[in-house]
Amino acid sequence: MKYINAIIDDINVSVEEGKTIMEAADSIGAHVPRLCYHPFLSTEGSCRICSVKVEGFGNLLPACATKIQEGMKVTTNSPEIRETRRDLVELLLDNHPRACLTCERDGNCELQNLSYKLGVRHRVFDGARKRFPIDFSNVSVVRDAEKCILCRRCVRVCSEIQGVHNLSQMFRGVNTVVTPAFQAPMDESVCIKCGQCINVCPTAAFIEKNDTDVVWEALKDRNKFVVVQTAPAIRAAIGEGWDIPHGTHVTGKTVAALRRIGFDAVFDTDFTADLTIMEESHEFIQRIKSGEGLPLITSCSPGWINFVEHFYPELLPNVSTCKSPMQMLSTLSKTYYAEKTGKDPKDIFMVAIMPCVAKKFEAKRPEHQAEAGYPYTDAVLTTRELIWMLKAYGVDFPNLPDEDFDNPMGIASGAGDIFGSTGGVMEAALRTSYELITGESIENLEFKNVRAIEGLKEATIDIKGTQINVAVANGLNNAKTILEKVKKGDKQYHLIEIMACPGGCVAGGGQPLSHVEKYIYPLDKEIIKLRQQALYNIDSGKTLRKSHENPAIKQIYNEYLEKPGSHISHELLHTSYQAKSPRGIK
Amino acid sequence: MCCEVKYTLENDIIEYIEECKKEEHPESYLIAVLHKVQGRYGFLSEIHIDEVAHILEVPTATVYGVATFYHYFKLKPRGKYSVSVCLGTACFVKGADSVLGAFKSELGIEMGETTSDGLFSIEGTRCIGVCALAPVVTINERVFSNVSPGQVPKILHDIKDTD
Numbered sequence: 166m167k168y169i170n171a172i173i174d175d176i177n178v179s180v181e182e183g184k185t186i187m188e189a190a191d192s193i194g195a196h197v198p199r200l201c202y203h204p205f206l207s208t209e210g211s212c213r214i215c216s217v218k219v220e221g222f223g224n225l226l227p228a229c230a231t232k233i234q235e236g237m238k239v240t241t242n243s244p245e246i247r248e249t250r251r252d253l254v255e256l257l258l259d260n261h262p263r264a265c266l267t268c269e270r271d272g273n274c275e276l277q278n279l280s281y282k283l284g285v286r287h288r289v290f291d292g293a294r295k296r297f298p299i300d301f302s303n304v305s306v307v308r309d310a311e312k313c314i315l316c317r318r319c320v321r322v323c324s325e326i327q328g329v330h331n332l333s334q335m336f337r338g339v340n341t342v343v344t345p346a347f348q349a350p351m352d353e354s355v356c357i358k359c360g361q362c363i364n365v366c367p368t369a370a371f372i373e374k375n376d377t378d379v380v381w382e383a384l385k386d387r388n389k390f391v392v393v394q395t396a397p398a399i400r401a402a403i404g405e406g407w408d409i410p411h412g413t414h415v416t417g418k419t420v421a422a423l424r425r426i427g428f429d430a431v432f433d434t435d436f437t438a439d440l441t442i443m444e445e446s447h448e449f450i451q452r453i454k455s456g457e458g459l460p461l462i463t464s465c466s467p468g469w470i471n472f473v474e475h476f477y478p479e480l481l482p483n484v485s486t487c488k489s490p491m492q493m494l495s496t497l498s499k500t501y502y503a504e505k506t507g508k509d510p511k512d513i514f515m516v517a518i519m520p521c522v523a524k525k526f527e528a529k530r531p532e533h534q535a536e537a538g539y540p541y542t543d544a545v546l547t548t549r550e551l552i553w554m555l556k557a558y559g560v561d562f563p564n565l566p567d568e569d570f571d572n573p574m575g576i577a578s579g580a581g582d583i584f585g586s587t588g589g590v591m592e593a594a595l596r597t598s599y600e601l602i603t604g605e606s607i608e609n610l611e612f613k614n615v616r617a618i619e620g621l622k623e624a625t626i627d628i629k630g631t632q633i634n635v636a637v638a639n640g641l642n643n644a645k646t647i648l649e650k651v652k653k654g655d656k657q658y659h660l661i662e663i664m665a666c667p668g669g670c671v672a673g674g675g676q677p678l679s680h681v682e683k684y685i686y687p688l689d690k691e692i693i694k695l696r697q698q699a700l701y702n703i704d705s706g707k708t709l710r711k712s713h714e715n716p717a718i719k720q721i722y723n724e725y726l727e728k729p730g731s732h733i734s735h736e737l738l739h740t741s742y743q744a745k746s747p748r749g750i751k
Numbered sequence: 752m753c754c755e756v757k758y759t760l761e762n763d764i765i766e767y768i769e770e771c772k773k774e775e776h777p778e779s780y781l782i783a784v785l786h787k788v789q790g791r792y793g794f795l796s797e798i799h800i801d802e803v804a805h806i807l808e809v810p811t812a813t814v815y816g817v818a819t820f821y822h823y824f825k826l827k828p829r830g831k832y833s834v835s836v837c838l839g840t841a842c843f844v845k846g847a848d849s850v851l852g853a854f855k856s857e858l859g860i861e862m863g864e865t866t867s868d869g870l871f872s873i874e875g876t877r878c879i880g881v882c883a884l885a886p887v888v889t890i891n892e893r894v895f896s897n898v899s900p901g902q903v904p905k906i907l908h909d910i911k912d913t914d
């Protein structure tokens with residue numbers, strides 16, 4: 166490795182060849198302010214907030230996009246540089262709504278923070294502003310182009326990480342705007358509603374559709390029995406909303422908080438994660454036996470389902486017909502639970518707290534409406550939305566006691582808990598399939614070779630002499646790699662887990678965003694790892710670690726569902742998919 | 752599941768795109784492809800943009816981004832008579848913007864649009880080099896000099912008459 170010697174702010178630095186001025190400056194603690202830059206996306210170099218002075222150059226250079234060179238003399242801070250940066254931010258603000266007080270990103274907006282840090286204290290120009298209507302067409306993701314500062318992070322994440330390429334910069338000059346092709350409304354585009362654009366956007370130009378109002382209304386309504394469920398990944402992240410350290414699991418406090426604000430029953434989506442494993446393992450074993458429909462591909466991630474419908478409809482027969490754990494729990498709340506407790510399903514209002522914005526769309530799919538005309542899931546809130554609600558109510562989250570979920574859908578095995586991490590569904594499925602196939606108890610139930618943070622992992626599992634080829638992909642560009650292999654047929658895969666979001670649900674499009682500099686980039690592997698670890702810790706701390714041993718699962722099959730793959734299971738727990746247009750370009 | 756896709760682009764253009772796809776960086780031929788399509792059909796329709804995207808396998812959003820970035824590419828069909836008002840400095844100083852305004856209100860369309868009868872469209876151009884005649888308007892091959900907003904109705908009327 167070749168090293169480059171340079172001088173930054175009169176300090177000698179030596180960094181690996183190929184590093185940028187920004188990276189070199191960071192290494193000596195000379196933080197250069199930045200905006201369009203994103204450490205996990207390609208370099209954009211358009212905002213120029215990171216301007217620095219390099220001896221011998223007349224103009225300031227962008228530190229994020231300029232490679233450090235031997236002997237360079239760089240100044241990262243001077244009155245002139247600070248003024249330039251401030252001017253640039255002021256120009257952005259002059260073309261920006263003055264809406265911070267009511268904005269969803271108030272407090273963790275990068276533009277707002279930057280403006281504060283660079284000392285912007287007054288607005289200079291009050292000229293014409295760009296005007297665009299807010300695009301509310303999509304039930305998951307709302308686009309407010311007036312708050313867009315054209316950093317193209319959303320364009321980059323949507324193409325580089327998700328392979329969807331839904332967005333691009335259209336027109337030029339003052340008319341420039343980021344939209345889907347043909348400036349189509351988001352719901353007429355190839356958008357798969359993963360919400361990763363929300364997570365990387367420095368402002369509130371992309372945000373989830375806010376559904377808190379309908380939930381407040383339901384909580385007020387005395388005639389409604391309001392049921393809530395929380396997904397595995399929530400407990401690993403919601404504490405961040407109160408600066409509880411990343412990676413702390415706060416399951417008990419979350420349950421307590423939900424009761425405080427008035428939910429009548431608090432169920433655990435991890436319970437139906439176990440149920441998913443029962444149904445999916447049954448489906449998997451059937452397909453192994455018949456040799457048809459392999460590989461089986463998991464179906465819990467609704468962003469992935471949207472992707473396969475728009476981009477790979479030819480592979481739909483390989484996708485598990487299992488509803489997602491969320492939809493299973495909602496369906497059972499309005500059937501099994503309603504019958505058991507003598508309630509009219511129409512009086513039950515079902516809320517799901519999810520790390521995901523695609524879940525909002527999933528809940529509205531025609532496949533997930535009961536024949537009597539009501540939806541199984543009435544409202545989906547992201548982790549962020551629940552944090553807003555709890556704060557608005559005045560819940561003192563960090564000081565709440567731990568409480569348990571309600572029965573009969575409140576017990577989960579460790580296998581259900583790890584569903585929130587990439588590789589978790591696979592591991593859970595292997596624990597159960599192994600025992601169902603061999604009829605023997607598994608010795609080492611931690612399938613460490615499918616645990617990972619990378620985007621793509623393959624392994625071969627030996628189930629008593631039968632070799633099972635598995636693959637785990639997160640982030641849809643990685644999914645594409647594996648799907649292309651499946652299509653070419655070079656290798657026989659048996660089971661594939663796909664999660665749309667990089668790192669899995671723990672890094673979903675609805676997870677908390679941080680105001681702490683160190684954690685402002687949600688694609689950060691460290692954040693993902695800490696949240697994953699929280700889930701694996703819950704699992705390893707339990708004695709109940711296999712879905713098929715969960716007593717609540719046994720009970721529901723005894724009382725209601727008969728057995729995995731039964732007629733009633735099929736009716737309530739399985740679904741179907743369709744090819745969708747516009748067709749995506751792979 | 753899926754049927755043969757039927758394209759509206761003509762075969763020779765499709766073949767041209769297929770050829771481009773064999774090159775090392777097919778996406779670098781995008782502008783050339785769009786050029787060819789506009790040359791044939793006069794403008795880039797949404798259907799054609801979408802077809803180019805699918806055949807060349809470049810995301811539709813990217814193709815649309817390129818098509819909207821360059822002024823050269825037209826996204827709407829042009830009228831039989833294309834009214835170009837010079838907006839170069841000399842014409843502008845001598846009132847080209849009010850001439851443009853007169854064309855807009857007379858025809859009831861904005862810049863870049865076409866009248867519903869398909870007869871007229873309006874465009875702005877940069878300096879066409881006859882500043883002595885400012886403000887200058889061209890309609891197809893014809894040049895009108897020293898145009899004032901008051902003359903606009905008659906100019907349009909005469910064109911319609913000769914149509």
Ligand code: SF4
Pocket residue numbers: 261262263264265266268269270271272274275276277312368369370
């Ligand atoms: S996006 Fe940021 S700067 Fe813009 S209104 Fe919201 S908080 Fe304020």
Ligand code: SF4
Pocket residue numbers: 306319322323327329331332355356357358359360361362363
């Ligand atoms: S939600 Fe996902 S697919 Fe849709 S625009 Fe955003 S990043 Fe792209």
Ligand code: SF4
Pocket residue numbers: 312313314315316317318319320343362365366367368370371
């Ligand atoms: S929507 Fe957000 S991420 Fe996308 S370009 Fe605008 S400011 Fe950047």
Ligand code: FES
Pocket residue numbers: 198199200201202209210211212213214215216227228229230
């Ligand atoms: S952060 Fe370097 S140009 Fe935007």
